Amino acid sequence: MGDFWNDGDPIVDTAAPEGPIETRWERRKFNAKLVNPANRRKLTVIVVGTGLAGGSAAATLAEAGYHVKSYCYQDSPRRAHSIAAQGGINAAKNYRNDGDSIYRLFYDTVKGGDFRARESNVYRLATVSVNIIDQCVAQGVPFAREYGGLLDNRSFGGTQVSRTFYARGQTGQQLLLGAYQAMERQIGLGNIEMNARHEMLELIIVEGKARGIVVRDMVTGEITTEMADAVVLASGGYGNVFFLSTNAKGCNVTASWRAHRKGALFANPCYTQIHPTCIPESGTHQSKLTLMSESLRNDGRVWVPKRAEDCQKPAAEIAEEDRDYYLERIYPSFGNLVPRDIASRAAKNVCDEGRGVGPGGLGVYLDFADAIKRLGQKAVEAKYGNLFEMYQRITGEDPYQVPMRIYPAVHYTMGGLWVDYDLQSTVPGLFVVGEANFSDHGANRLGASALMQGLGDGYFVLPTTLGNYLANGPFEKISEDHASVKEAREQVEGRIKRLLEIDGDRTVDSFHRELGHIMWEYCGMERTEEGLTKAIGLIRSLHEEFWQRVKVPGTGEQLNQNLEKAGRVADFFELAELMCIDALHRRESCGGHFRGESQTPDGEALRHDDEFSYVAAWEYATGESAKPTLHKEQLEFEYVHPSTRSYK
Amino acid sequence: MDIKVRVWRQTDPDTAGKMVTYGVKDISPDASFLEMLDVLNESLILDGDDPIAFDHDCREGICGACSMVIDGVAHGPEKATTTCQLHMRHFKDGDVIDVEPWRAAAFPVIKDLVVDRSAFDDIIAAGGYITAPTGAAPEAHATPVPKVDADLAFEAATCIGCGACVAACPNGSAMLFTAAKVAHLGLMPQGQPERDTRVIDMLQAQDDAGFGGCTNMGECTQVCPKGIPLTLIGRLNADYRQAVRKKF
Numbered sequence: 001m002g003d004f005w006n007d008g009d010p011i012v013d014t015a016a017p018e019g020p021i022e023t024r025w026e027r028r029k030f031n032a033k034l035v036n037p038a039n040r041r042k043l044t045v046i047v048v049g050t051g052l053a054g055g056s057a058a059a060t061l062a063e064a065g066y067h068v069k070s071y072c073y074q075d076s077p078r079r080a081h082s083i084a085a086q087g088g089i090n091a092a093k094n095y096r097n098d099g100d101s102i103y104r105l106f107y108d109t110v111k112g113g114d115f116r117a118r119e120s121n122v123y124r125l126a127t128v129s130v131n132i133i134d135q136c137v138a139q140g141v142p143f144a145r146e147y148g149g150l151l152d153n154r155s156f157g158g159t160q161v162s163r164t165f166y167a168r169g170q171t172g173q174q175l176l177l178g179a180y181q182a183m184e185r186q187i188g189l190g191n192i193e194m195n196a197r198h199e200m201l202e203l204i205i206v207e208g209k210a211r212g213i214v215v216r217d218m219v220t221g222e223i224t225t226e227m228a229d230a231v232v233l234a235s236g237g238y239g240n241v242f243f244l245s246t247n248a249k250g251c252n253v254t255a256s257w258r259a260h261r262k263g264a265l266f267a268n269p270c271y272t273q274i275h276p277t278c279i280p281e282s283g284t285h286q287s288k289l290t291l292m293s294e295s296l297r298n299d300g301r302v303w304v305p306k307r308a309e310d311c312q313k314p315a316a317e318i319a320e321e322d323r324d325y326y327l328e329r330i331y332p333s334f335g336n337l338v339p340r341d342i343a344s345r346a347a348k349n350v351c352d353e354g355r356g357v358g359p360g361g362l363g364v365y366l367d368f369a370d371a372i373k374r375l376g377q378k379a380v381e382a383k384y385g386n387l388f389e390m391y392q393r394i395t396g397e398d399p400y401q402v403p404m405r406i407y408p409a410v411h412y413t414m415g416g417l418w419v420d421y422d423l424q425s426t427v428p429g430l431f432v433v434g435e436a437n438f439s440d441h442g443a444n445r446l447g448a449s450a451l452m453q454g455l456g457d458g459y460f461v462l463p464t465t466l467g468n469y470l471a472n473g474p475f476e477k478i479s480e481d482h483a484s485v486k487e488a489r490e491q492v493e494g495r496i497k498r499l500l501e502i503d504g505d506r507t508v509d510s511f512h513r514e515l516g517h518i519m520w521e522y523c524g525m526e527r528t529e530e531g532l533t534k535a536i537g538l539i540r541s542l543h544e545e546f547w548q549r550v551k552v553p554g555t556g557e558q559l560n561q562n563l564e565k566a567g568r569v570a571d572f573f574e575l576a577e578l579m580c581i582d583a584l585h586r587r588e589s590c591g592g593h594f595r596g597e598s599q600t601p602d603g604e605a606l607r608h609d610d611e612f613s614y615v616a617a618w619e620y621a622t623g624e625s626a627k628p629t630l631h632k633e634q635l636e637f638e639y640v641h642p643s644t645r646s647y648k
Numbered sequence: 649m650d651i652k653v654r655v656w657r658q659t660d661p662d663t664a665g666k667m668v669t670y671g672v673k674d675i676s677p678d679a680s681f682l683e684m685l686d687v688l689n690e691s692l693i694l695d696g697d698d699p700i701a702f703d704h705d706c707r708e709g710i711c712g713a714c715s716m717v718i719d720g721v722a723h724g725p726e727k728a729t730t731t732c733q734l735h736m737r738h739f740k741d742g743d744v745i746d747v748e749p750w751r752a753a754a755f756p757v758i759k760d761l762v763v764d765r766s767a768f769d770d771i772i773a774a775g776g777y778i779t780a781p782t783g784a785a786p787e788a789h790a791t792p793v794p795k796v797d798a799d800l801a802f803e804a805a806t807c808i809g810c811g812a813c814v815a816a817c818p819n820g821s822a823m824l825f826t827a828a829k830v831a832h833l834g835l836m837p838q839g840q841p842e843r844d845t846r847v848i849d850m851l852q853a854q855d856d857a858g859f860g861g862c863t864n865m866g867e868c869t870q871v872c873p874k875g876i877p878l879t880l881i882g883r884l885n886a887d888y889r890q891a892v893r894k895k896f
Contacts, residue, residue: 060782075703076769079711093777095789131785138785140778140836142802148794167802173710174805181777188773196766219758224763248705282678287686288707390709393726393733397677459782507693509686553693558660558699559759 002580004536007109008629011265013619015419016120016534021106021639025124028421029464033471040065043470044228046213048200048255050077052085054234055179055432056458062186064463067469069226071198071215073250073564078180081236081248082454085172085291086387087156088164089136089451091129096153100161102126107640109449112158112339113442114607115642116268118615118628118635120421121439128460129452133165135459139178143167143553155293158339158445158647164448169293175451179458199564200255201495202488203231203262203430204478210259210430211478212485214492220566221557223492225485229473230429230466233259234458237435239272239411241572241579242524243516245410246278246291252568253575254541256417256436264425265398265617265631267438269575270583273445273592274525275411276343279404280363281395289409290394292366293387294447297336299371300344300404301381302327304364308354315357315365315403326350334647341444341592341605342647345407348525349603351407358405367403381525408525412450414441414592415582418617418633422465423457426617431458431466438615443591496556499566504549506557508565511546515539515569515576523580528596532584536577543573578628585630588612609642649675649741652690655700656748658757665757667746677737681724682707682714684736685747701857702761709873712808715815716761717748722812722871730810730873750811752820752860765811767857768825774853775846776829778838791837801835804828806874813868813876819860824868826850827884828876834887844891851888 017024017031035043035090043066046253047058047329062068072080094100105126110117133151137143143165144152153162167174186192197218204212204225211225235255239245260266277292303325305311310318326346328335338346342510347364350356372380377400381388388399395405423431423439434454478485522535548570554560589598589605590612598606615633650673658665672688679687682704688818689699705713712823714731720722739745747761755763793801805828813824830847833839833894862881 048722056782063781074705074711074713075765076712076809078769078772079705079713081711083712084706084708084710093788131783133788134785135780135782137666137788137791138778138780138838140801140833140838142798142805142832142836144802145793145795145798147795149794150789150796167805170710170806173808174802177805181772182780182782184769184773185777185779187769194769196769207896248711249707250705283676285676285679285683285687287680287683290708354836390733393709393729394680396737463782505694507690509690551693553696553698559762561701562699 004375005585005627006629008619011631011633012421014118014633016118017486021119021123024120025127031466032464035471037065037469038544039474042080042474043067044069045230045232045466046071046226046228047232047234048213049080049234049236049436050180050183051080051082051234051236051434052179052454053091053458054232055080055176055183056391056455057232057234057433058192059179059182059186060459060463061466062191068186069228070192071195071200073197073199073218075196077183077194077196078177080176081251082176082451083173084248085451086169086291086304087295088154088166088448089132089175090156090163090448091133091165091452093130093133095151096159096162100163104161105129105163106611108159109440109446110442110446110640111645112446114444115442115609115613115637116443116590116635116643117440119637119639122548125440125453125456128456131460132452132455136175136178139182141167141174141178154295155337156299157297157337157343158446162224166295169384172451175455179455188486194574200235201258201492201567203259204485204488205262205427206478206482206484211475214488216492219559221555221560223489225480225489226449227478229470230431232431232433232435232462232466233417233436235436239410239413239415241515241576242372242410243513244281244289246289249288250570254568254571257571257575259417259425259427259430261620262427262622264427264430265418265619266415266578267615267617268415268582269462269574269579269618270523270586271414271443271591271594272410273340273412273414274344274408276340276347276408277366277406278409279391280358280407282359291388291409291411292391292404292406294340294367296384296387298368299383300336300368301325301370301503302336302364302366304350304355304357311355311357311361322357331647339446339648345594347408363405363407365403366406368399369403372400397443412445414438414445418615422468423462424469424648426466429469431462433462439556443593465533495567496563499550499552499563499570500556502548502550502552504551506551508550508552508569510560511542511550512565512569513573514542515572518542519576519579523583524597526594527583529584532580535580539580546570546573568583571613581628582616582618586612586616604632613642649677649736651675651739652744654744654746655760657700657760660759661756671771673868675736677735679736680707680732681718681734681736682732688766695876698838700761701759704732705871707732710808711745714811715750715763715812717750717815719746722750727860728873732825750815753824753860754820755814767859768809768811768822770848770857771822771826771853772829775842775849776833778833779842780838793837795895797835801848804831804835804876804880805848808874810873812871812873816857816867816871817860818865818867819863821862822854822859823862823881823884824872824876826854827880830884831889842895843887847884847891848895
């Protein structure tokens, strides 16, 4: 379409088996080629990232006998941002006998994703969910238990069953430590070569196959080329393009973006999840936003004053009849547990009406008074104690006494590198797992599904599908003098040199913050053609300014945190533009993508299945003035028929 | 509020460091301690100075990256709080705040406030796990775990591996860290088969990494952001005695 992109060929092969959905994964596993155990140790696999997906993949591949080289930018693999996931992990165990099943988890996830996910992948995810819980329990993950010693469950948004397993408000931490410990065991055994404080800065492709990466040792600044038979990216999501998000400060898109620039398609970049329950901003110093787990919506009631003039009063002085429990009012059957996209937009709407609370009117109440009355403070403390403490520490307010104030914040990105059913990108030998791929959540991810997908990919899916690829090997050894290897290395060195030489008058953070403002304003909770077009112009001129005015102190041969940031922000600029183009081209509302022009008379999202029931996979725009090329993967819904997603 | 910080500056592991004083003006009491350092760094960069290097990532108290000794106390004055969760409202206008890296033989300084804590990973690699290769797990409900054990194991497992315990210990001992992992896994039925070898191997790795011995000073638990109790060290010692008795 004219100004911003070119239309390319559709994607026709996703490598998914045909036939009944219940047996597709079984058949894929059976048909996958195997690698003889004796040959596995001759094969090297690079895994970038050590979160739930990367950690579980590295451990499992090493257990299987492959030689694994693992990289993370943190000082220890245990610190990957999966550690911060609070609420829980879904699994179709049906321990509650409440009618749950693999099929229901599959159904809920496809529906929750607003019919923009691939059915085959989602069904597989639901299938392996039960194995994940078994695996984690065997590793000693201390899930919450009932007095009889069996596992406890709670419910999460977008579902009417209790299928979420949890470890107080620290489920991600406990699951990640499980994967980390399995990894450390393999490190101790010499099967994983661990490289902490190393950042991937380029992908190496030789004769069309992913064969290695260029990394920078973040302590010494040394640039090295690392070769392998296959490369796995588990480098997480790109929410930090907004500057303020619930992501860790170091989370970045660089590994994915470098792969994208080298030919891997990037799918659905505009699908971002804005989480409804985060602590509101407190001032211009704000460096990140903190999530309050969605599980709080099990017992907390969301409200704002009915009248704008009450918003300045303390909550306790607003009478019951003057409160608007708007989620319970608008969505009586799901109430406070509507999916995240719906809860976020509803919060934005009441704040836009001038009924928001707290500084700047950008907040709504999440009130536990009823729960404390019903269950007692002790029971509430047992369930959410650490979250309440965290809230108090940050805001200085006691949520046992006054309601929490919450506001939506960027939390997760459903988009990512395009992968087929085998989790292989469009670059042979480059596999992508966890949040870094686009595959399972469609346009909106349900709560407690990210942990499930990360571990599902890493423990169960990738080790099978990667084996099928590696069975074609071992591939020819590549020398570090190979032209493609040298070229990749020179690209990295050249970019670092360029960043250091600008020596301008603006800091990296000042650019990042400004980029984030543009994205939040025009590519956040509501997007319009006019706003997105404007945003693309703003991003382009700021991007240009970045390469003229950024100031990166220090040298490349030392620990240089600003150099690291500068490289990441440079990639965020390119991604931001693609996100806006993707959002502009999708003239419908679906899941986390709400287009102002496409809504029902009562303000609900309006999908256009006839036109947009596809995955938008983008090919990198080569050359200065070139445009990205759109490849469509048509989505087929054989089992869950698209309907208007209603939680009323 | 206006404050001053005296910060440990050290360009690399081999160069001697020193404390340097900087003024920071107009800081909001709602800013976090790290956000205050962000503001300071922005001005250092624009003035052509080298910004202060420090480890941080999640900024919500769970990743364990942030690691500063503030006014002589690991993670600063608030109980059970990581540096990133410490807010400026706990300081007064005009305060002069000392900021130093973790100091311990096993945690060498890399630059400024950044130290090398990889010795913790080595302790885990020596035995801080349950051997359960992927795919080999029995059904999750096959072994019920009494709630009280599961809850205690969870409390021990909340350790974030930040290293404050080591920084606070006059001996530079990692005993609380090791004890937390030994307790977490040893309290679960799944952890029993490796219980004896685990405690012996982890303690050996701890000694090999250059951590000091434990003399029950209790400083570690005072600064632990997750409140890991000192009693777990007693538990570790009991496990160790039993394991050694069985071995010989």
